[in-house]
Amino acid sequence: MRLEVCNAVCGYGTHVVSQNVSMSINTGQIVCLLGPNGVGKTTLFKSILGFQKLLDGTILLDGRDMSGLPQKYVARSIGYVPQAHEPPFPFKVLDVVVMGRTAHLGAFASPSKQDFSIAVSVLEGLKISYLKNKIYTEISGGERQLVLIARALAQQPELLIMDEPTSNLDFGNQVRVLAEIKKLAQRGLGVLMTSHSPDHAFLCATEVVLMKKGGELLLGGVDEIVTEENLRQAYGVDVKITQTQNENGELVKACVPMLD
Numbered sequence: 001m002r003l004e005v006c007n008a009v010c011g012y013g014t015h016v017v018s019q020n021v022s023m024s025i026n027t028g029q030i031v032c033l034l035g036p037n038g039v040g041k042t043t044l045f046k047s048i049l050g051f052q053k054l055l056d057g058t059i060l061l062d063g064r065d066m067s068g069l070p071q072k073y074v075a076r077s078i079g080y081v082p083q084a085h086e087p088p089f090p091f092k093v094l095d096v097v098v099m100g101r102t103a104h105l106g107a108f109a110s111p112s113k114q115d116f117s118i119a120v121s122v123l124e125g126l127k128i129s130y131l132k133n134k135i136y137t138e139i140s141g142g143e144r145q146l147v148l149i150a151r152a153l154a155q156q157p158e159l160l161i162m163d164e165p166t167s168n169l170d171f172g173n174q175v176r177v178l179a180e181i182k183k184l185a186q187r188g189l190g191v192l193m194t195s196h197s198p199d200h201a202f203l204c205a206t207e208v209v210l211m212k213k214g215g216e217l218l219l220g221g222v223d224e225i226v227t228e229e230n231l232r233q234a235y236g237v238d239v240k241i242t243q244t245q246n247e248n249g250e251l252v253k254a255c256v257p258m259l260d
């Protein structure tokens with residue numbers, strides 16, 4: 001499956017947030033969207049998902065204009081993990097995860113035993129089975145974020161759009177979520193995610209899109225885009241890029257900010 005953003009202009013009414021946005025995401029790829037606060041990352045996601053009307057341009061899913069595709073087909077194909085939120089009702093965590101199966105159910109059908117067993121195995125995969133019977137409104141922000149990821153995975157989409165999936169997570173859970181994303185992409189899932197940490201791009205991305213203030217968009221491989229100069233220009237801070245080796249002897253890069 002391939003999702004293409006073609007010359008998109010995103011914004012609110014007459015307020016243009018980003019323009020000439022063209023990029024694509026294929027199954028098996030992890031595209032990491034980087035950029036400073038307020039540059040338009042969430043607005044782009046909302047536009048891709050159809051929550052916010054494009055001011056111009058098109059979004060194609062396998063070459064077909066997404067706005068004309070049946071909603072159920074889009075809902076089955078593309079999963080979305082929003083930034084963690086507090087829902088109005090105190091649902092049990094397992095029920096929240098089962099909600100991810102909605103696009104697979106027939107009209108008026110209730111989730112089946114199989115839907116529940118998919119939800120349970122996703123919770124196990126993310127190592128959060130212990131949350132299964134807890135009330136979603138009574139767990140921590142980080143735990144809620146993991147549950148929202150589980151809900152999206154229970155949907156078994158081909159593409160997953162994740163808005164800052166690690167923002168509320170402790171260091172261990174950040175690493176676990178990135179490792180899980182990498183594993184899922186190796187099995188064929190396509191991921192488009194935002195992060196405020198360029199290191200996350202080094203850890204798991206196959207491509208990077210760097211949105212700069214003023215609308216410039218840099219696209220390419222991780223090593224090509226996540227450079228000291230590009231980070232300095234985008235975020236206005238000095239950064240050194242260093243590298244070490246992982247257990248397999250592969251080079252892994254990391255960013256070290258230079259404090260004055």
Ligand SMILES: Nc1ncnc2c1ncn2[C@@H]1O[C@H](COP(=O)(O)OP(=O)(O)OP(=O)(O)O)[C@@H](O)[C@H]1O
Binds near residue numbers: 036041
């Ligand atoms: N509902 C809205 N109506 C009007 N303007 C909005 C709305 N939501 C966001 N904006 C504006 O759009 C711009 C981009 O916001 P957006 O949330 O997309 O940025 P972002 O890159 O995701 O930021 P962050 O990294 O802080 O989450 C901002 O100037 C913001 O004020």
